[in-house]
Amino acid sequence: QTVVTQEPSFSVSPGGTLTLTCGLSSGSVSTSNYPSWYQQTPGQTPRTLIYGTNTRSSGVPDRFSGSILGNTAALTITGAQADDESDYYCILYVGSGISVFGTGTKVTVL
Amino acid sequence: QVTLKESGPALVKPTQTLTLTCTLSGFSLSSDGMRIHWIRQPPGKPLEWLARIDRDDDKFYSTSLKTRLTVSKDTSKNQVFLSLTNVDPVDTATYYCARTATTVTYLDYWGQGMLVTVSS
Numbered sequence: 520q521t522v523v524t525q526e527p528s529f530s531v532s533p534g535g536t537l538t539l540t541c542g543l544s545s546g547s548v549s550t551s552n553y554p555s556w557y558q559q560t561p562g563q564t565p566r567t568l569i570y571g572t573n574t575r576s577s578g579v580p581d582r583f584s585g586s587i588l589g590n591t592a593a594l595t596i597t598g599a600q601a602d603d604e605s606d607y608y609c610i611l612y613v614g615s616g617i618s619v620f621g622t623g624t625k626v627t628v629l
Numbered sequence: 630q631v632t633l634k635e636s637g638p639a640l641v642k643p644t645q646t647l648t649l650t651c652t653l654s655g656f657s658l659s660s661d662g663m664r665i666h667w668i669r670q671p672p673g674k675p676l677e678w679l680a681r682i683d684r685d686d687d688k689f690y691s692t693s694l695k696t697r698l699t700v701s702k703d704t705s706k707n708q709v710f711l712s713l714t715n716v717d718p719v720d721t722a723t724y725y726c727a728r729t730a731t732t733v734t735y736l737d738y739w740g741q742g743m744l745v746t747v748s749s
Contacts, residue, residue, distance in 0.1 A: 520692050555734040557676075564725070564742060565676065570735035608676050610734045616681060616689030618666070618734055623675040 521545055521613045523621040530627045531599045539624050540591040541609035547590035552611040554592035556585060559606045568607075569594060596626075604628045631655040633665075633726050633740035640746050647716050647747075651709040651726030651740060658704050659684050664729045665709045666736060667700065669722040677722075682709055716747045 522544040531537040541554055548554060550572050557565035567576040569585035572592065584595045592609055609621040637649035651665060658665065667679040680700040681689045690698050699712040709726060723744045727736040 553732050553734045555732070555736075557736075559676075564739045565736075567735065567737060571732040574732075576735075576737070610676075610678065610736075612733050616687065617692065618678045618681070619691075620668070620676040620678050 521617075521619050523609065523611050523619045525607070525609060525621040525624045527622070528625045528627070530629060531596075531603075533599060533601065533628055535599050536595065536597045537599060537626065538588070539594045539596075539607055539609075539626070540588065541593070541611065541621050542591045543611060543613070545613070548587060548592045548611060550587065552592070552613065554585065554587075555610050556583075556592075556594045557608045557610070559608065560604075565608065599628050601628050631728075631738045633728060633738055635724055635726055635740045635743035637724075637743060637745065639744065640748065641716050642749050643717055643747060644715055647711075647713045647720070647745060649711045649724055649726075649743065649745070651711070653707040653709070653728070656728070656730075658702060658707055658709065660730070662730050664733065665702070666727050666729065667709075667711045668725045668727060668736075669720075670725070670742075671719070671722040674722075680711060718747045721745065721747045 524542045555570040556568045559565040573585040586593050607624045632654045641647045663684045666681045682700045697714045702709045723742040725742045727739040
């Protein structure tokens, strides 16, 4: 069974930069996995940040960017703000019509 | 205005079959590239992708749950259904439907989600 792994938690200071990663148990992540990133605050529906590796969803500030970093997908947040404090999930297409969400990263801004 | 809305029982007993409906509005399931996904999230836990149905009726399932899941659609009613057999308390979760119309992982519209509790 394919597992998509993210850092469990991350802390960043206001104004700081953080890079979250999304790895695949079966090998390297590539653009063919169409990595996308979602932000979720408690009790809310997930919000799309990035899709297809590096395309920002409508209304998402350019502080958020997506890339492939080595053998993982990556979400970079620059100039962290208090309201970036959320859970972040990646999702990868793993083939045969199946997608898999990552384990999620809880980001704290302090 | 594009909306999706989940409906179904809020409480299900162990071993029963859970059936949920996703009613689509503001777009057609038969549109080019349209796919509807089911996702769930147990309380305090990560999102889990469950299944997908495409406009041409192709169906795909999570590897870990495929023996228990069935997804189907009624295009005339613009509805998508998810059945999960032999439910257990670990299936307690908020169940979401969401659509992709372009990139397969770009879930651009989500339903509000529906909490389903499995308990006797």
